[in-house]
Amino acid sequence: MNNDLNLDSRTLDKGRIRRIHESRPFGHRIECLTGALWITQDGDSRDIVLGPGDSFSFDRAGDALISALDDSRFLLLEACAPQVAH
Helix, strand or coil: CCHHHHHCCEEECCCCEEEEEECCCCCEEEEEEECCEEEEECCCCCCEEECCCCEEECCCCEEEEEEECCCEEEEEEECCCCCCCC
């Protein structure tokens, strides 16, 4: 694992919630490093649960909640827009 990425990781204690706002679709990608995270997006009926090594790209604009099911560490990265085939 790249140690530089560990320096930019964020922690979320079990039971805590962090809200993020996506002003555009495909804005961020989350990678779970340790623990377990539950992600829900505004207007999305899916439950997304991430464990260590799992990732998810937010795929709609609006608010999203990241809930820690266990003490967790994660990266929140800028996502690239999908490429259009030529």
